[in-house]
Amino acid sequence: MPPTSLTGQHILSSDQFDRPTLEQLFALADLLRPVARGEQVTRVLEGAVMGSLFFEASTRTRLSCDAAFMRLGGSVSHSTGVAITSISKGESLADTSRVVSGYCDIVVMRHPDEQAVHEFAAATHIPVVNGGNGAGEHPTQALLDLYALSREFARLGKTIDGARIALVGDLKHGRTVHSLVRLLSLFRELTIVCVSPPELTMPAGLLELAAGRGHRVEQTDAPREGLAGADLIYATRLQTERFAGTVAPYSDDFRIDAALLAATALPDAVVMHPLPRDSRPGANDLSTDLNRDPRLAIFRQTDAGIPVRMALFASVLGVGEQIPASLRPATWYRPEYIGPDDAPFYRGHGG
Amino acid sequence: MPPTSLTGQHILSSDQFDRPTLEQLFALADLLRPVARGEQVTRVLEGAVMGSLFFEASTRTRLSCDAAFMRLGGSVSHSTGVAITSISKGESLADTSRVVSGYCDIVVMRHPDEQAVHEFAAATHIPVVNGGNGAGEHPTQALLDLYALSREFARLGKTIDGARIALVGDLKHGRTVHSLVRLLSLFRELTIVCVSPPELTMPAGLLELAAGRGHRVEQTDAPREGLAGADLIYATRLQTERFAGTVAPYSDDFRIDAALLAATALPDAVVMHPLPRDSRPGANDLSTDLNRDPRLAIFRQTDAGIPVRMALFASVLGVGEQIPASLRPATWYRPEYIGPDDAPFYRGHGG
Amino acid sequence: MPPTSLTGQHILSSDQFDRPTLEQLFALADLLRPVARGEQVTRVLEGAVMGSLFFEASTRTRLSCDAAFMRLGGSVSHSTGVAITSISKGESLADTSRVVSGYCDIVVMRHPDEQAVHEFAAATHIPVVNGGNGAGEHPTQALLDLYALSREFARLGKTIDGARIALVGDLKHGRTVHSLVRLLSLFRELTIVCVSPPELTMPAGLLELAAGRGHRVEQTDAPREGLAGADLIYATRLQTERFAGTVAPYSDDFRIDAALLAATALPDAVVMHPLPRDSRPGANDLSTDLNRDPRLAIFRQTDAGIPVRMALFASVLGVGEQIPASLRPATWYRPEYIGPDDAPFYRGHGG
Structure with a gap:
């Protein structure tokens, strides 16, 4: 084709x-x-x-x-x-x-x-x-996510085909993760693990779409289990602006931080997030304590x-x-690029 | 000169x-x-x-x-x-x-x-x-109106000199139609028909300016009469933002639509409007039922x-x-221009 | 160096x-x-x-x-x-x-x-x-102030080294005049006269910085005395937005106008102001009655x-x-520049 x-x-x-x-x-x-x-x-x-x-x-x-x-x-x-x-x-x-x-x-x-x-x-x-x-x-966001992912995997000698993908957090709201599932479904033999609080699960239609294209789909509300063995950990912010009233933040076990990765993640996992991540105390979004972990690809992702x-x-x-x-x-000054092949991949950025 | x-x-x-x-x-x-x-x-x-x-x-x-x-x-x-x-x-x-x-x-x-x-x-x-x-x-609007009009007339084998011009609607407020009258007055032997509700007539000073330059000036509050025989029908939005309190919309007989044009207008009339037109129900502004009528020149006008x-x-x-x-x-892709020589002159635009 | x-x-x-x-x-x-x-x-x-x-x-x-x-x-x-x-x-x-x-x-x-x-x-x-x-x-403002000043002085056959500099007005607030003092301190043997109401004096740290670099520093609340003999008169707006409550405007003796300059200023003084100047009645900021005085360099300053x-x-x-x-x-039209060598240096600007 x-x-x-x-x-x-x-x-x-x-x-x-x-x-x-x-x-x-x-x-x-x-x-x-x-x-x-x-x-x-x-x-x-x-x-x-x-x-x-x-x-x-x-x-x-x-x-x-x-x-x-x-x-x-x-x-x-x-x-x-x-x-x-x-x-x-x-x-x-x-x-x-x-x-x-x-x-x-x-x-x-x-x-x-x-x-x-x-x-x-x-x-x-x-x-x-x-x-x-x-x-x-948000199709251009989905395209950049997939592009960044494919280049991360290529660097690590992996392919998207056959990969284990953990999508974590508020999978109910948020167009980014929905668009990403559609694009990922074009690949072959994925295992898609949807890790979310029970009230924020991925819409059934998208689960069916992925299953209908031959992918293995799993659901869990336990990040400790869901992240194990994942080639990609794709974290998402709680889309508080799409809730009617006030909303409780993610529980502590949904915070993706150094401790959780040490307990669960592959040494060559890729950690992504569509940004912005909520860095306010208690938000339990993707933690800044991973800022110098080479698996964190969020800025290579946004650069894409x-x-x-x-x-x-x-x-x-x-x-x-x-x-x-x-x-x-180009003839103007450009600092050495802080990019895909660097680990830690950025300088001067507090963690 | x-x-x-x-x-x-x-x-x-x-x-x-x-x-x-x-x-x-x-x-x-x-x-x-x-x-x-x-x-x-x-x-x-x-x-x-x-x-x-x-x-x-x-x-x-x-x-x-x-x-x-x-x-x-x-x-x-x-x-x-x-x-x-x-x-x-x-x-x-x-x-x-x-x-x-x-x-x-x-x-x-x-x-x-x-x-x-x-x-x-x-x-x-x-x-x-x-x-x-x-x-x-709003002189640049008046210039584009006159440019678009002259190119429409040229296409139809007409000239502005000698034309019958119907200005319709809120002629009291709205700088666009005032500036247009000034420019039109530079031409010769026009008949300018001012069609407005009695409380929204063209300022006397502009009527005198046109008359003083040798044009025939008529006034009416009956669109059915005013549009008859007009080479140009120039409709205007009710300038509600320039009224102190609330204001009643145009009465039904001021709505310029397919039925009114069928009953009054020349087959080679040109219909213009400075835009935006008010498409809300009951506004009685220029009707969208004319969207596929080749006499409607409003988008050729804005393109100008x-x-x-x-x-x-x-x-x-x-x-x-x-x-x-x-x-x-230019070397980038540009869709076929939907312009002056096309009727219907735009695609995919609901009417 | x-x-x-x-x-x-x-x-x-x-x-x-x-x-x-x-x-x-x-x-x-x-x-x-x-x-x-x-x-x-x-x-x-x-x-x-x-x-x-x-x-x-x-x-x-x-x-x-x-x-x-x-x-x-x-x-x-x-x-x-x-x-x-x-x-x-x-x-x-x-x-x-x-x-x-x-x-x-x-x-x-x-x-x-x-x-x-x-x-x-x-x-x-x-x-x-x-x-x-x-x-x-506001470092770029300080740089343009110093650049404009150096070019004004060069035109007059003066140097910044050895100059008498009167800083006038709200010297307490306002980053512009603070940054300027830092840059001026790089020069030699200045006399820096700080002319302000008693409650709006230059911060002590900046006075010490200038004195520590060998400059003569004076303070006064009497503009008539402070402006005498100054090579540069640098006026500033009352930074009302940095006060907690309402604030009284400058008193009349702080208004820098034609009468004050006639009574005090050198014939080859340079008058600057970071702009905007407050032209509202009673504000007593730099007066527009100086607009045609060639000593007023405020627009040459902003052009810089x-x-x-x-x-x-x-x-x-x-x-x-x-x-x-x-x-x-450049091949487009550009009006004759109304700049540094012109006095009066701008046209059509009411005073």
């Missing part, structure tokens, strides 16, 4: 991707890593304009998409804050979409209403990238967001093939 | 323009349409910086000015949201203006106080473009904002003559 | 600079003045991305840093307004810092907490520039912000030596 062309496509769901397409995208991301690190420059999108429409606050996704598009040579225009003035005057999303289509070459949109991005995309002829639609999906989003934008705008010939060395 | 040079000029009012100047500006806009559509690239303003100072919320004007300046190769810096920090500390607008003049090559400014943009412009030696000053003017603003910025910064030699093909 | 290389350094405090380093930086700023004025173009940072993280509102510093980085060819991505979403979800500043390091080549940060910028800088391998940390420091910040960014990113060969003429 050859890769699907992404040129001109909306990117709304992680369901759109098959393995050959992912592999082609990730090969392009590999090529773009020196650009992401400020070691090389490309200007293939010089003259192109991205519209960045965030109807919901964001720091990480917004800055990361900005930087990715700018490093391809393009320019970014933002809507003011989280409100769209014209919509407050009664304009339909379809009208807004058609209007913005006359300004930009591509749109990245975040909207708290799950349907909004679909409505927006249906009304425009330029590509729309879903930057997070409420409790729905730039090359993956660059590869996605380049593919959607049909300039992927122009990348190799376009690369030239 | 030769065109007036716009180089170095502030653009504060539609009164600044005469016909030769408009024609020269619109010829440059024609040349820039492929750039606006992402089919060609120019970098004549590479290195130039625009200051975008919006003291009042905006989506459309802000994004459109951004995109236009960026597509010329320039960079844009925004003030944070609608507040200017230094002004809250007691700084005069004149001081702010002089300070920003040391940062930028050009400023676009929106301010709710009609006088502010004039005060700002008086204190700076760089060009200032009025992006809307309260109930005053990019080439017109590019032409304006290029002229004000004196690089208009460098444009032709600067154009090169 | 040779200059210290700034390449890869954080810029957190004015204490980091010695005289040879300042002189090298200012020589680069001289070279970049035509770029700052839109007369020349350089693109040495094409492809580089600055993260602009303002956790506190700002207009002047934010726009000025944007413009400086853009005029070097770089792109700027901003966090949304003053809040950082991820931090509200419990993310530590160290995590935020490490994440942003994977997106950008350099960060400019303003934060109301004095320690935050230090915490942020400790967690990243890319350079961080302090854009103002609460009541702490662009070349100084360009020089700083270029130095920190190690491209300073590439600047001379990179310069090319």
Whole structure:
């Protein structure tokens, strides 16, 4: 099966991707890593304009998409804050979409209403990238997670096929882990261990999806058991903002820290987290006492967001093939990259 | 009469323009349409910086000015949201203006106080473009309206000279229709039909201006009569934000929809609207049931904002003559343009 | 003593600079003045991305840093307004810092907490520039003040060494004047006259620092005496936002206006102010009746912000030596510069 062309496509769901397409995208991301690190420059999108429409606050996704598009040579225009003035005057999303289509070459949109991005995309002829639609999906986050995971495993001589994957924490809410399960299901013979408090289990539909594709699916509320033997430990923050009232934090046994890893984890496990992690006392999110543990891949993971989003934008705008010939060395200072092959992989970062 | 040079000029009012100047500006806009559509690239303003100072919320004007300046190769810096920090500390607008003049090559400014943009412009030696000053003017909107209208008429084999123009709705408030009347008055032998509820009529001064330039001016509160025979039907949103208390929406007979057009309009009429249109039930603004009617030109109209603003910025910064030699093909994917020669002219847009 | 290389350094405090380093930086700023004025173009940072993280509102510093980085060819991505979403979800500043390091080549940060910028800088391998940390420091403002002062004095045939410097107003609060004292102390045989109301005197530590470096330090609460014979009169705004309750404005004798200068000042004095100045009636800040007095250097001073910040960014990113060969003429219109050699030095600016 050859890769699907992404040129001109909306990117709304992680369901759109098959393995050959992912592999082609990730090969392009590999090529773009020196650009992401400020070691090389490309200007293939010089003259192109991205519209960045965030109807919901964001720091990480917004800055990361900005930087990715700018490093391809393009320019970014933002809507003011989280409100769209014209919509407050009664304009339909379809009208807004058609209007913005006359300004930009591509749109990245975040909207708290799950349907909004679909409505927006249906009304425009330029590509729309879903930057997070409420409790729905966050496909670019899922892509960067999978890319980072595949590069971690490759470094360790492992493959995703056949791996034991532990997903830990609030598996009920949180679009990131849902999108990731969809992408992981494209691989073969996984064991997916869902480790969550009883009231925060993975939705049944996703468990069935994975099982239906031939993966072994396990569920437990005991992290000590669930983490044992896992090749990937994927921790998640408690999505408190999606609960109606106040919510109790994770119990102590859900805190993934040095002690828990010493008791359960493989020496070559990979520990990931979509970030932000909640570092407040008592939150029991992924512990900072792992900051110098080489298994902790959370910053290599977030770094992967730039090359993956660059590869996605380049593919959607049909300039992927122009990348190799376009690369030239950057001439500004760039500190030694603190990246995938370093352990400990960052400096000066208190643990 | 030769065109007036716009180089170095502030653009504060539609009164600044005469016909030769408009024609020269619109010829440059024609040349820039492929750039606006992402089919060609120019970098004549590479290195130039625009200051975008919006003291009042905006989506459309802000994004459109951004995109236009960026597509010329320039960079844009925004003030944070609608507040200017230094002004809250007691700084005069004149001081702010002089300070920003040391940062930028050009400023676009929106301010709710009609006088502010004039005060700002008086204190700076760089060009200032009025992006809307309260109930005053919005000259770049008027320019794009006139440009879009002239290109629609040209396509239909008509001219603005001698045309029958129906302006419909809230003609009392709304700077857009006021600025448009000023520009239309530069043409010859128009019939301008003002169609509004009795309490929302066009200001007398503008009626006198048009009449004084030899145009025929009519007034009616009956859309069924006013739209008959019109070459242009220019609908406007009820400017509810400019009323003191609550305000009743347009009555049903003011809703411009398929039924009204079937009963009154020419087969080659052009229907325009400055947008946003209020699509909420009962608003009786321009109806979405016209979305597939080829006479509806509202999106061709908004698309015109990019080439017109590019032409304006290029002229004000004196690089208009460098444009032709600067154009090169864009190499990224661009969907087939859904534009002026298409009917229905957009896809996937629910009606 | 040779200059210290700034390449890869954080810029957190004015204490980091010695005289040879300042002189090298200012020589680069001289070279970049035509770029700052839109007369020349350089693109040495094409492809580089600055993260602009303002956790506190700002207009002047934010726009000025944007413009400086853009005029070097770089792109700027901003966090949304003053809040950082991820931090509200419990993310530590160290995590935020490490994440942003994977997106950008350099960060400019303003934060109301004095320690935050230090915490942020400790967690990243890319350079961080302090854009103002609460009541702490504002090193780029101090650098531009000193650069502007040195160029004013050079024009007048004076040197900073041996000069009589009157600092006037709220010397207790306000990081600008504190940072300036630190930089001025690097020079020789100054007389520093601190002119303030008794409750707003310069902190003792700074007086001791200056005295310890061999400067003569005087204090007075009488502007009529303090300004006499001064080569530099550096006025400051009352930092009302740093007082707990309401605060009385400066008394009339603290208003620096034409009458006071006529009674006290040298004919070749230089009058500076970090801006914004409070022009509200009764504020008794630096008076607008001096607007046409050639001794008033406040706008030449603010203009200096662009070349100084360009020089700083270029130095920190190690491209300073590439600047001379990179310069090319700008081709867009630029009004005659209203700058250092003009008196009166600006037009159309009401006084």
